[in-house]
Amino acid sequence: MKYILLIYGNEKAWQDISESDRNKMFGEYMSFTEDAKKAGKLVGGDPLQPAATATTVRVQKGKPIHKDGPYAETKEQLGGYYILDCKDLDEALTWAAKIPDAAHGFGAIEVRPLMELPG
Secondary structure (H helix, E strand, O other): OEEEEEEEEOHHHHHHOOHHHHHHHHHHHHHHHHHHHHOOOEEEEEEOOOHHHOEEEEEEOOEEEEEEOOOOOOOOEEEEEEEEEOOOHHHHHHHHHHOHHHHOOOEEEEEEEOOOOOO
């Protein structure tokens, strides 16, 4: 089954750490990605641009309304995702705990199974 691992973290906290620590964590992300590839689990994944670049779209009375920024005003923002093919939720949760943002206490990983559509 495929699971999406949504990476939520505090963008400001990321900016406040030293360049050396950011580079170290980036390296850890590259290692995690390589480990998931080697294990045959990685389906896809990408980091996202900062939340300030987001646009939220709603439709009201048949007309689209665009709002700059993310939908929710929170301290943590969606920063990226992985899609992994795991045998079950327990395996997906084990992989999620290895994601550097979670492992270092910078954020949380939301794990959700993807719907498998016919055809």
